[in-house]
Amino acid sequence: MDNIFAPRLNRIPPYLFSELDRLKAQLGRGLIDLGEGNPDLPPARALLARLQQALKRPENHRYPTYAGKPAVRSRLAGWYHQRFGVRLDPENEVLMLLGSKEGAAHLIWALCGDGDQVGVTDPGYPVYFNNTLLAGATPVSIPLEEKNRFLPDLNLIDRLGPRLKLLCLNFPGNPTAAVAPLEFYQEVVRLALKHGFYVINDNVYSELWFDTPPPSILQVPDARGCAIEFHSLSKTFSIPGWRIGMAAGNPDILRALLKIKQNVDSGPFGAVQDAAAWALQNYRKLAEPVRRAYARRMKVFVRALQSVGWELTPPRATFYLWARLPERWQQQVNGSRSFAFVLALLENCRVVAAPGAGFGRYGEGYIRFALIADEKRLRTAARRIGRWLKTV
Numbered sequence: 001m002d003n004i005f006a007p008r009l010n011r012i013p014p015y016l017f018s019e020l021d022r023l024k025a026q027l028g029r030g031l032i033d034l035g036e037g038n039p040d041l042p043p044a045r046a047l048l049a050r051l052q053q054a055l056k057r058p059e060n061h062r063y064p065t066y067a068g069k070p071a072v073r074s075r076l077a078g079w080y081h082q083r084f085g086v087r088l089d090p091e092n093e094v095l096m097l098l099g100s101k102e103g104a105a106h107l108i109w110a111l112c113g114d115g116d117q118v119g120v121t122d123p124g125y126p127v128y129f130n131n132t133l134l135a136g137a138t139p140v141s142i143p144l145e146e147k148n149r150f151l152p153d154l155n156l157i158d159r160l161g162p163r164l165k166l167l168c169l170n171f172p173g174n175p176t177a178a179v180a181p182l183e184f185y186q187e188v189v190r191l192a193l194k195h196g197f198y199v200i201n202d203n204v205y206s207e208l209w210f211d212t213p214p215p216s217i218l219q220v221p222d223a224r225g226c227a228i229e230f231h232s233l234s235k236t237f238s239i240p241g242w243r244i245g246m247a248a249g250n251p252d253i254l255r256a257l258l259k260i261k262q263n264v265d266s267g268p269f270g271a272v273q274d275a276a277a278w279a280l281q282n283y284r285k286l287a288e289p290v291r292r293a294y295a296r297r298m299k300v301f302v303r304a305l306q307s308v309g310w311e312l313t314p315p316r317a318t319f320y321l322w323a324r325l326p327e328r329w330q331q332q333v334n335g336s337r338s339f340a341f342v343l344a345l346l347e348n349c350r351v352v353a354a355p356g357a358g359f360g361r362y363g364e365g366y367i368r369f370a371l372i373a374d375e376k377r378l379r380t381a382a383r384r385i386g387r388w389l390k391t392v
């Protein structure tokens with residue numbers, strides 16, 4: 001059949017993981033899948049009980065309000081104050097989302113169109129790049145390089161600033177796990193106000209930290225003039241299937257996002273919102289065991305890979321290990337090195353990882369492991385990798 005896609009959909013590059021998916025399906029059972037950032041830990045029992053209670057409320061089965069329940073937005077504002085020391089107006093500076101992915105996509109649609117340029121980090125979460133293309137705008141690559149600790153070069157942002165409508169950041173980052181200090185956000189806000197562009201900081205990994213809690217861009221006093229931030233309950237509370245996230249910050253940006261949402265969706269399920277509000281109220285107690293579980297997994301996996309000679313820098317946050325390919329694999333010249341490595345890993349070790357090049361040109365030469373398996377399976381994965389690396 002002819003290509004039935006709208007021209008807009010044809011702008012999105014082919015799905016880079018399709019060859020990997022085909023091989024995964026062929027190899028079938030026995031794989032240790034560290035490919036997708038899909039949390040495997042069970043949600044806290046008390047949280048499930050809250051959701052069950054909320055299901056019994058008849059009003060939760062009607063259409064939800066578009067922006068989210070006022071009480072839930074107030075709770076989110078309360079969490080922001082507790083966690084970041086930032087006071088938000090729940091009415092105008094907070095919006096509930098069907099997951100932060102939905103918010104990110106719709107926000108780009110709400111703000112950007114033909115002729116607009118959008119700064120997207122490279123390597124980065126592909127939703128920003130692809131939705132910029134879908135919206136008819138032009139993505140501008142902002143390289144994240146190891147020599148800059150995977151943070152954007154601020155001089156580059158200053159140079160690009162006059163052309164940008166929007167800058168999409170994501171710290172702690174997927175896939176690099178880089179953490180941005182508050183001083184970095186201060187500079188970004190200064191540049192955004194100087195040049196007149198808007199900023200998104202996708203902070204969905206803010207609670208998965210291993211040493212110190214990462215900051216929010218909204219801690220910068222002037223940030224509300226130009227920036228919003230996304231948060232998600234998916235990773236913090238191990239509930240990615242519930243589809244609940246939130247946006248906070250600049251009221252004009254949030255109004256644009258709400259307008260598009262009013263024409264596309266009807267807001268998150270009321271029962272999920274109620275349970276989310278309770279989770280945020282109890283976030284210290286609920287997030288701590290999740291954080292500790294990932295910290296243990298990270299330690300086990302990093303040590304096991306280091307012990308077989310793989311040089312790695314342990315991340316300070318997220319559940320991703322962003323690993324530079326071993327030296328011998330850096331030499332390959334034909335095709336993508338990271339794809340070749342991931343395919344070899346799959347065939348020889350039955351371990352699935354994500355090729356760095358799938359996250360952008362600057363991701364080439366790296367792979368990403370998502371630590372979504374228990375410690376025993378991570379040890380097994382590292383053992384298989386170690387045995388194989390000795391033979392190549």
Ligand SMILES: Cc1ncc(COP(=O)(O)O)c(C=O)c1O
Pocket residue numbers: 037098099100101102125170173174202204231232233234240244245
């Ligand atoms: C950077 C980033 N933003 C957003 C999301 C999506 O989160 P949510 O489940 O809230 O849609 C992910 C998920 O992997 C992510 O890595």
